[in-house]
Structures are given as C-alpha cells and as structure tokens.
Amino acid sequence: MVVIYKPRLARNAAICLTKEGNVALIEIRDVSKVYALGEVSQQALKDISLSIDKGAFVSIVGPSGSGKTTLLNLLGCLDKPTSGEVFINGTRTDQLNRRDAARFRGDHLGFIFQSFNLIPVLTVFENVEYPLQMIKDEPQSIRRPKVLAMLEAVGMAEHVRKLPDQLSGGQRQRVAIARALVASPKLVLADEPTASLDHVTAHNIITLMRGMRDTYGTTFVFSTHDPRIVGEAETRIALEDGQIEGTTQEEAVSC
Amino acid sequence: MLNIFKLAARNLRRYLRRTLLTVLLIVLGVTLVILFSGLSGSFKSMMIGIITDSNLGHLQLHRKGYVASIDTLPLNFNLKPAEYAQLREKLDTDPQIAGYAPRIKVGAMLSNFMETTSVRITAIDPDKELVVSPALPDRIKSKAWNKARHLLGPGEILVPMKIANALSIKEDDAIVLVATNRDGSVNGLTFKVVGLVEDVAGPQGKDGFIHLQDARTLLRIDGEEVSEVAVRVKDFSRLEKVRKHLAAGIADVKNPGGKPLFELHSWAELTPFATIAKMIDLLTVTMKIIMIGIVLISILNVMLMSVYERVREIGTIAAIGTSPMRIMGLFLAEGLFLGLIGATIGIVIGVGGIALLNLFKVQFTFAQMNLVLAPTIQVSEILTVSATVLFMAVAATLQPAWKASRMEPVDALRHV
Numbered sequence: 001m002v003v004i005y006k007p008r009l010a011r012n013a014a015i016c017l018t019k020e021g022n023v024a025l026i027e028i029r030d031v032s033k034v035y036a037l038g039e040v041s042q043q044a045l046k047d048i049s050l051s052i053d054k055g056a057f058v059s060i061v062g063p064s065g066s067g068k069t070t071l072l073n074l075l076g077c078l079d080k081p082t083s084g085e086v087f088i089n090g091t092r093t094d095q096l097n098r099r100d101a102a103r104f105r106g107d108h109l110g111f112i113f114q115s116f117n118l119i120p121v122l123t124v125f126e127n128v129e130y131p132l133q134m135i136k137d138e139p140q141s142i143r144r145p146k147v148l149a150m151l152e153a154v155g156m157a158e159h160v161r162k163l164p165d166q167l168s169g170g171q172r173q174r175v176a177i178a179r180a181l182v183a184s185p186k187l188v189l190a191d192e193p194t195a196s197l198d199h200v201t202a203h204n205i206i207t208l209m210r211g212m213r214d215t216y217g218t219t220f221v222f223s224t225h226d227p228r229i230v231g232e233a234e235t236r237i238a239l240e241d242g243q244i245e246g247t248t249q250e251e252a253v254s255c
Numbered sequence: 256m257l258n259i260f261k262l263a264a265r266n267l268r269r270y271l272r273r274t275l276l277t278v279l280l281i282v283l284g285v286t287l288v289i290l291f292s293g294l295s296g297s298f299k300s301m302m303i304g305i306i307t308d309s310n311l312g313h314l315q316l317h318r319k320g321y322v323a324s325i326d327t328l329p330l331n332f333n334l335k336p337a338e339y340a341q342l343r344e345k346l347d348t349d350p351q352i353a354g355y356a357p358r359i360k361v362g363a364m365l366s367n368f369m370e371t372t373s374v375r376i377t378a379i380d381p382d383k384e385l386v387v388s389p390a391l392p393d394r395i396k397s398k399a400w401n402k403a404r405h406l407l408g409p410g411e412i413l414v415p416m417k418i419a420n421a422l423s424i425k426e427d428d429a430i431v432l433v434a435t436n437r438d439g440s441v442n443g444l445t446f447k448v449v450g451l452v453e454d455v456a457g458p459q460g461k462d463g464f465i466h467l468q469d470a471r472t473l474l475r476i477d478g479e480e481v482s483e484v485a486v487r488v489k490d491f492s493r494l495e496k497v498r499k500h501l502a503a504g505i506a507d508v509k510n511p512g513g514k515p516l517f518e519l520h521s522w523a524e525l526t527p528f529a530t531i532a533k534m535i536d537l538l539t540v541t542m543k544i545i546m547i548g549i550v551l552i553s554i555l556n557v558m559l560m561s562v563y564e565r566v567r568e569i570g571t572i573a574a575i576g577t578s579p580m581r582i583m584g585l586f587l588a589e590g591l592f593l594g595l596i597g598a599t600i601g602i603v604i605g606v607g608g609i610a611l612l613n614l615f616k617v618q619f620t621f622a623q624m625n626l627v628l629a630p631t632i633q634v635s636e637i638l639t640v641s642a643t644v645l646f647m648a649v650a651a652t653l654q655p656a657w658k659a660s661r662m663e664p665v666d667a668l669r670h671v
Contacts, residue, residue: 078574078665098579106576113668117571121265133258135576179575 024051024087025186025219026075031084031094033070033242044070045081045242052221054186057213059233060223067242068223069191075221076109076189077101089186106135110180112190112209112222116172118164124151124175125160131183150178153215154208170201174208181212190222199228206232259581263588266561273557278597280553281644284546285601286608288640291542293609293630295535301626303532307522308390309455310377310462312356312485313494314501315525316342319510319518321483322525328362328375328482330437336478338508338516345504346486351497353489354386357481359470363434365414365463367422374418376432377462378470381406387487391464397426397450406464412446413464419451426450432465436474444473494521543643550597550647554590558655562586569659570667579660586656587649594648598641606632 033045045067052058060068073079074086077093086094089108096104105111118127128150132143151157154174164172173193180188190209194202206229213220224230238245267274307313315322321332334342339357346355359378364371384391385406392406395413407413412432414424424430426448433443446465454461470476488497498521505517523529562569573582609630617628 073665076574078663078668102573102576102578104576105574106578109576111571111574113571115567117567117668119262119568119572121262121269130572131575134572134581135578 025054025056025089026050026052026221027087028074028081029085029087031074031081031086033067033074033079034082043242045074047084048242048244049084050237050244052219054219055213055217056219056221056235057210057233058219058221058235058237059230060221060237060239061225061230062239062245063225066239068225068239070242071239072189072191072221072223075187076111077105106131106183108186110183110185110188110218112173112176112180112188112193114192114195116164116169116176116196118172118175118179120164122163123160124156124162124164124167127164127175128178128182131179136183146182147178150182151175153181153212154178168201169197170204173197173201173205177205177208177212181216181218184216185218187219187221190220192224192226193222194224194226194229202226202229203232210234259584259588260592262585263592266565266585267589267592270557270561270564273560274593277553277557277593278600281550281594281597281648282601282604284549285598285640285644286605288542288546289602289605289632289637290608290630292539292636292640293605293632294612294628295539296632296636297628297630298626299532299535300631301629302528303522305390305455306526306528307487307491308388309394310388310391311522311525312387313488313491313522314486314498315520315522316484316486316505317482317518317520319515322518322520328360330361330474330482333359333437333476333480333482334484334517336480339479339481339484341508342484342505342517345501346484349497349501349504351488351490351493351500353487354383355484355486356380356383356387357467357479358384358483358485359467359474359476359480360462360482361434361470361474363432363473365418365422366431366433367424367428368431370422372418372422374415374432375462376434376465376470378465378467379407380467381408384485387485391452394453394455395450396453407449407466409466409468410445410447411449411466413450413452414448415461415463416451416453417461418463419448424448424451432473434473436476438475440475442473442475444469543640546640547643547647550594550644551651554593554648554651555654557593558586558590558652559658561589562655562659565659566662566667566670569662570664570670573662573664574668583656583660586659587652590648590652590656591645594645597648598644601644602637602641606637 028048028050031045031048032043035042035044048071060071062068070079074081074094075088077096080094084094085092091104093101093104119130122130125147128147129143132138132146148157151160154177156171156174156178159167159171164175167175193209194205197205209220209222210232212218222233230236235247237247318332318334318338321329324332346352357380361376361378363374363376365374396416412430414430418424428448429445430448431443431445433441435441446469452464471480488494498519502519505519506515508516510516523532569582609632612628612630619626619628
C-alpha cells in the first residue's frame with residue numbers, strides 16, 4: 001500500500017492534533033535532539049513542536065534515521081531533548097530526574113517494544129503482573145483480577161503459565177501489550193511494534209492496539225516504517241531528517 | 256519485596272551452570288574455614304588445656320623479678336610467709352578463682368646411689384595442686400600408684416620419666432635429693448619413688464614433684480614460704496578479666512622500696528606455646544581472608560557477567576518504570592542468594608566433616624604428646640562465618656548492582 005501524505009502545512013510547522021477545547025495529552029515545543037558521536041554530532045530532531053489529544057491513535061512514520069525512535073524516547077521520558085520542552089499529561093517531563101522519570105513512566109506510560117522485551121524468567125501472567133507488583137506495589141487481591149482481565153482482552157488467557165520462549169512472536173507481542181496496558185497508563189508508546197512480525201500478525205496486533213484504545217481510551221503513539229500497517233493508524237505524522245514532513249489528520253492545524 | 260527474591264532466584268536458575276560453579280567456590284571456602292577453625296581451635300584449646308591443667312595453671316603469682324630469673328630457680332625471690340598470707344587473703348576473697356596452689360621450686364641433684372644428675376623439682380601441696388592441675392595425675396605412669404589414695408605424700412617423689420630411664424630408676428626405688436639452700440649450705444633427703452611423670456610441653460614440663468613439707472625440710476625453710484602460687488579460674492573464657500581484677504588487687508601491695516611486691520602472669524606469658532597459639536589464630540584469620548577473597552571475587556565476577564548479559568532486560572524494566580533502587584535490589588538479592596546458598600551448604604559440609612573427624616578419632620603426636628583430634632566449632636563461629644559470607648556477598652554485588660541501577664534505559668534498550 002502506498003501511503004499518500006497530505007502535507008497541508010509548511011515543512012516542520014508546529015502540529016496540533018488536538019480538537020478544539022480538548023486538553024493535549026502530549027505537547028512538545030521546539031524540541032531538538034543532538035547526539036554527540038565522538039568529535040562529530042548528529043542532529044536527530046530539529047525544532048519539533050507537536051501536540052496530541054487524549055485517546056488518539058497515532059503513527060509516526062518515516063525512513064530509518066528520520067528520528068522516530070528519538071521522538072518516542074523523548075515522549076517516553078527515556079531521553080532528554082537537547083533543547084525544547086516536553087509535556088505529558090500536563091507534566092514537564094524533560095526536567096525530571098532519573099528517579100522521578102522512572103516513577104512517571106510507571107504511573108503514566110506503557111511501552112511496547114519491537115523485540116517484545118518480555119522478562120524471560122517470568123511466566124505470561126507474571127510478566128503482565130510485573131508493573132502492578134514491582135512498580136505500583138498493588139496487593140495480590142487487586143492485581144490478580146486486573147492481570148487476568150487484561151490477558152483475556154488480548155486473547156492470552158489460556159497461556160498464563162507459559163514462559164515467553166514458549167510463545168510465538170505474535171503471542172509475545174500480545175503479552176507485551178497486556179503488560180503495557182495493565183497499569184492503566186495514559187499513553188502507550190510502541191517503537192516498531194510489528195517489525196518482528198509477519199503481515200497478518202502485524203495487522204492483528206495493530207487491530208488489537210486500536211481495540212484496546214477503544215476499550216480503555218488509552219492514547220497510542222507508535223512508530224513504523226512498514227507501509228503495510230501505516231494505513232492502520234488514524235493519524236500519521238511523517239518525519240524525515242528529524243523534521244515533521246506532514247500529517248494526515250484533517251483537523252491538523254498550525255499551533 | 257518477596258517478588259524481588261523470586262525474580263532473583265529464577266535469574267540464578269536461568270544461568271544454572273554459572274550459579275552452581277559460584278556456589279561451589281563459596282561452599283569450598285566456607286567448608287575449609289569451618290574445618291580449619293574447628294581443627295585449629297580444638298588443637299589450640301587442647302594444647303592450652305594440657306599445658307595449664309598439667310602443671311602451669313591459668314595464672315601464676317611470684318615476687319616481682321622471679322620470672323625474669325626463673326631459669327636459676329632463685330630461692331632469694333621466694334615469698335615470705337607474711338607476703339604469702341597477703342596473697343592468700345586476696346585469692347580467698349575472689350569469687351572468680353576456683354583454687355590456688357603454693358609451690359616451692361628448686362634445682363637439685365638426684366642420685367640413685369650410683370649415678371647423679373641435676374633435676375628441677377616442684378614442691379607441691381597435693382590437695383591444692385589437684386585443684387589447679389587436675390591433669391597432673393594423667394601424666395603419672397605407675398602400676399602401684401593409687402590415684403584415688405593421694406597424689407603425693409611426705410617422703411615420696413615423682414621422678415621425671417626421662418631421668419628415671421637414664422638412671423634406671425623404678426617405682427619403690429630410693430633416691431637422694433641434694434639441694435643448696437638460700438644460705439649456701441647443702442642438705443640431702445632420701446625419697447621413695449612412687450611414680451614416673453611424663454614430660455609435658457611448656458615450662459616446668461620436665462619437673463619432678465615432692466611434697467611441700469619435704470622441700471621446706473630440704474631447704475631448711477621455716478614457715479609458709481613459697482616460690483610461686485599457681486591459680487585456676489572458674490571460667491577460662493573470662494581469664495583476662497580475672498587477671499586484670501587480680502592485678503588491680505595486688506598492685507597496692509608494695510615492697511619497702513615502694514614498688515609492687517608481686518607480679519602476675521597468665522599462662523600465655525609463661526609458655527612459648529602462646530606464640531604457637533597466636534600463629535594458629537593468624538592462620539585462621541588468613542584462611543578467613545582467603546575465603547572472603549573467594550566469595551568476593553566469585554560473586555563479583557558472576558554478577559558483573561550477569562549485568563553485562565542482561566543490559567537490554569535492565570533497560571526494559573527501567574523503561575516500564577522500575578525504580579533504580581529496586582533494580583539495585585534485584586541484583587543485590589541475587590548476590591545475597593548466592594552467599595546464602597553457599598554459606599548454608601558450606602556450613603553443613605564443614606560441620607559434617609567435623610562430626611566425621613570426631614567419629615573416627617584421628618590421633619597424632621605433638622611435642623611428645625599423643626593427642627586425639629577432636630575438632631569442635633562454636634555456634635558463634637558459625638554465625639560469624641555466615642554473617643561474613645553474606646556481608647561479602649552483598650558487598651561484592653554492590654558495584655554490579657549500582658552499575659545496573661545507573662544504566663540509562665535508552666542506552667540499555669539499544670544494547671545488542
């Protein structure tokens with residue numbers, strides 16, 4: 001499938017994907033990121049401004065090296081911008097220290113990784129239980145029904161006792177989605193969630209993610225350069241050379 | 256908290272071969288320390304027991320300057336009756352003291368009427384001596400000698416076995432002791448040999464024994480004059496406290512020159528074996544340091560490997576919100592588990608080894624004494640070893656755990 005972008009805005013204009021009157025869940029202002037690579041430096045993002053509404057299902061698309069992962073890392077409080085400001089759910093996250101950033105991630109964010117990144121020594125149930133037990137310290141009586149409900153929602157209720165290496169790639173990613181959602185985060189960030197999967201499985205995973213968004217109202221932002229699933233997103237942000245090339249959302253306006 | 260340990264246990268099981276190898280090293284170190292501590296401690300206690308219980312006593316009191324001249328057994332350093340009475344007063348009122356024995360020590364010539372040799376003689380009060388030197392009867396070899404009857408009576412002598420052998424002296428033989436008294440006059444007395452006494456390590460270990468009353472006759476001493484007073488304390492583990500207390504008690508007794516009249520020595524100050532005992536302690540400490548080294552290096556190595564191999568995993572749990580402290584806790588728990596498992600198995604094997612050695616009663620000879628190897632180990636020693644291993648296990652894990660907790664999730668997730 002060929003993706004047709006609709007660059008309604010000037011190159012690297014500030015992008016507002018929030019409907020009028022809504023509070024933006026994500027807001028980044030003039031964000032740049034420069035990596036020092038020895039004596040040379042590499043600019044991964046250049047003066048990006050962006051706001052995304054709650055409950056959005058957004059894909060960040062672009063070729064390798066366009067800055068997708070860097071942008072996701074900044075949104076996920078995993079990295080800090082060289083300049084600019086990042087707000088998630090009203091909190092300025094680019095100024096959080098290591099401990100507060102970890103707490104913020106645990107409280108507000110969920111992550112889905114390309115390689116699933118499940119903990120190999122834990123069962124399916126325990127992997128999903130991990131954020132509730134190890135991060136939120138919820139008692140077993142509360143976390144057990146949550147975990148079972150989430151595994152039921154992603155279709156993995158029958159595999160609770162299995163270890164990750166007993167699962168297929170698609171099943172592992174379902175478990176990863178359950179783990180990302182079980183603590184009811186405001187935002188789930190997925191970096192190339194379908195890159196390790198075949199097309200059918202990739203399509204199912206994106207459908208599942210969108211279904212979870214519909215069910216739980218969680219905002220999903222995922223990166224991909226797979227043209228077969230780009231069209232699955234309701235909103236696409238195109239990145240190239242660290243700058244926003246455009247978006248497909250009709251309501252997008254210059255901030 | 257429980258889940259940290261569950262996760263740690265599973266991660267250790269995940270790298271089973273490496274975990275087993277590390278545990279094996281810790282087990283080896285702990286077992287060696289337990290066995291060595293048991294053996295060396297028991298050997299030391301046995302030797303100290305033999306030396307103190309056979310002749311030395313736990314403490315000895317003399318006129319100041321006597322011990323410096325002890326090789327010549329100087330009679331002019333004897334304690335006068337009034338001075339001995341002062342000592343008795345102190346000793347009788349000290350509740351920590353089990354008993355004390357007055358002695359006169361003299362160098363004499365021993366003759367079997369055909370041959371003559373020099374001999375060191377300790378004159379004793381048999382009843383009091385048995386309290387201070389309860390193992391002395393075990394050294395006496397005699398068919399006729401009746402242990403239950405008495406140790407020694409007036410007119411009787413216990414001859415050192417080597418001298419007896421050299422001079423072909425047997426039980427019931429008559430011998431003559433000739434000694435010079437303080438005034439320079441020579442006197443002799445005839446004694447009946449009632450037993451031969453084996454040598455024992457340490458000073459006074461080759462002495463013959465006569466009755467205190469005979470020594471006073473031989474040396475023409477009037478009244479209760481003594482060369483030394485040997486003391487036995489009730490609780491050997493409190494010896495140092497008793498020594499200090501007694502030393503403080505006698506410090507105020509001065510000679511006419513205003514200097515302390517008495518001197519007090521513990522067994523350790525009187526026998527060269529104290530140096531051997533210190534060497535045994537040093538060896539035990541060395542063994543413990545080696546064990547600590549084994550624990551430290553093996554756990555540090557395995558935990559560094561563990562952190563290096565799990566960089567992406569650390570990145571993942573950090574990314575999803577695990578706090579740096581909890582990540583550190585995860586790795587510390589792994590180190591603690593390694594130490595706990597290693598220490599437990601090592602202690603079980605070490606204590607089992609000690610039990611086996613006691614079962615088979617291994618015998619050996621040391622300083623002309625036949626000893627039965629009977630190692631024992633105190634519970635406090637086991638607890639100390641366990642605590643040391645656990646502490647070192649956690650200490651060795653600190654650096655790798657700190658490294659893991661300080662990883663930037665974004666870098667860790669990129670790690671291949």
